Amino acid sequence: MTMLQIKPILAALKRHKAGTILIALQIALTLAIVCNALFIISQRLDRVQRPTGLVESDLMAIQNRFVGIDESAAAPLTKADLVALRQLPGVQDVVAINSYPLRGGGWSTGVRTDVDAKDSKAHTTQYFSDEHALATMGVRLVEGRNFRADEIVEADPQAVPDPAVIIVSKALADKMYPDGHALGKVVYIGDSKKPSTIVGIVERLEVPWNGTWSDSFYENSLIQPVQLVSSFTNYLIRAKPGQLPDVLKAAPAALVKVNRMRVIPSERGVRSFAEVREHAYKGDRGMAILMGVVCLVLLGITAAGIVGLTSFWVGQRRKQIGVRRALGATKHDILSYFLTENLMIGVAGVVIGALLAIAMNLWLVTQYEMARLSLPYVMVGIVALLLLGQGATLAPAMRASRVSPVEATRSV
């Protein structure tokens, strides 16, 4: 029966070209934007949910810089700090480390498995720390062993020696040795000719960055048994379970007590890992919220537009509806007439909209390093807009179906 109505609907729409085109256009544009916005939201949320590999709930970080010393004199000061921090009652373990996941700045380099290879096999971040690193961060060692205390060397950041042994993340191990036997094998860091042997593999350890540029290597990490000698360092502190709030207060106070010639920035100098995470993902979360709001408002406005125009059409056609009712059309016929009409406009709109959505995404890809839109998002968008159209038409269509056959006899 619905099929039979298509012809008269087409004829009617021809007389309302402007309105029809406007609704179709609005649906098309809305679909294009909603698809892309949904896609951006899901991408951002995927990133926010990426695990760092750390026991975040017990961790905190302090950014420290010693004042008025030569860079080379920093080593004993750092040692004294570590001793003081490890003696604090609520502290389980502490390391001085050049960076940590979600911090935002750090070191990265290429690594090779063949000394003669010109191009690197993988890109990775470099963490410099000691044998306490694994225990402090709470990363899980899945193969091999931790560093031994006698393997740790001190080094000027400008001249880091190539380490004899390293610990790598599973992702990096698999990238370099896809056969799964990376333990005990060697890698060459940067353009070094000296091999470093993999003595341990950890389950997961994220890089310090969380932007798009590091997406291609975000789980490639290696830890070198090197304590950098620098007036600037980050202390990563793991509190005993439940003691983090106390340690957050006690740790900076203990440092100032050891030596007050230091700067711990008032802004972001002392942070729990929860704060580190919140800061790192603020932009991603905000973008997701913004896109979500845009989607909702957009869908609302489109629905309102459809309600408005359909109501107008219903008002204009009261007389025709009356005639049809008088000639035997049921209420249901009238209802389905308007719903079908909207569905037809909607289908035309979503076809154009899907093309627009893909075009818009391709443009965004070339301009802003975004990923390709995947088809399910377009499908979700199409279904959502068709349902929205039907929902928005329902009220005016119901009103139309209640038009009494008597209207046929009235003028206007």
Place this chain on the structure above:
Amino acid sequence: MFAYYLQLGLRSLRKNPLLTALMVMAIGCGVAASMTTYSVFRATSNNPIPEKSSQLYVPQIDNWGPDSAKDNKGEPPNAMTYTDAINLMRDKRAKRQTALYPAAMSIVPADPAMLPFRETSYGWYADAFPMFNIPFLYGHGWTASEDDAHAAVAVIGKDLNDKLFNGANSVGKNINLNGRDYRIVGVADKWNPEPVFYDVINTSGFDDPIQVFIPFTRAVELKTPTNGNNNCNHDSGNGWDAWIRSECVWLGFWAELPTKADADAYRQYLNGYSAEQQRAGRFRWAPNTRLRDVVDWLDYQKVVPQEAKVSMMVSLGFLLICLVNTVGLLLAKFMKRSSEIGVRRALGATRREIYLQFLIEAAAIGLAGGVVGLLLTGLGVMGVSLVFEPDIAKLATLDMSLVLLTVLVAILATVLAAFYPTWRAAQVQPAWQLKSN
């Protein structure tokens, strides 16, 4: 006439409050979304030094060669080596020039009750002060001979002067930086160009204003490490001396070239310099240099955040949809009144008068939409910090020009959207309407 049409318009708007509210909300939302994102876009794409932006240039010299450049569309590194910066400073081919870097400086207050703290600090040359038009509250910058002497002098910012000296004239007093005393020669007044064009590489364009300036030569002599990026294509070797002689790039460089002819001459000089380095065996490739002025440099460094561009695009699309929506609703609204139009036309109203009447009615809707949009823009600007870094978010403000722009865009957009419905309304045949009644 105008007042009469406005009255007619308002009456008609009251007659159908739901439809009117829909239109007003649609326009308000569309305009607010665009204006909020525009406020960020405007702040980030601002010209920070309009009076001189075409006279200040960043030279780039390719010291890494084509192998590295091919990963970067053939562009030279975006910072400079110590070797090149010092050579350019020595040659003095520009009216003024300076090498610069964010030196890691901590301030040790004389008051033992205060803990040391950090402020944004730069090492640069005497030329930088007049070059960047830095205003002085007290004193002045240091001299070129103090550059040459690696003098322990400093210029401090107003905020730091307020903090350490309660805003009094501190020229001649000492300040302890990294454990060493410096004589204050000047106190700079508020100087906070946005984006911070002088060091885009290390700040991405947005940072707290500089509070400590010391001579570059002094900072290097004291081996003050950079607080910014250091990029090396090869291991720089052991220690500070090896590092500053290496091909690692870590310095900014600016040259003031008042005329286009000066800029062209400087370009030739850069190529000549590179050719000389090639002859000397340091570069094994033909000269590859760039010279960009402030605007080109900010553009090349993509200072406008990706978020700002994407959300600007999305909001413009949003506004477009709101307008399409408004066209539809206005069409419905105007066509409903065909009979009224017929009567007016029959009573002698010309098409032009119908046009005027309906466009004025649309403008009234636009005005209402603008007011709603203004409220929502206010909310939006407050919410900007959800998406953007605080350094950027604080730049987005609802100032007078944005208020006017919001209302103007709302009215213009609505009137634009009303053209087609109005045209249709003016086409109404008086006789036809009268007959059917």
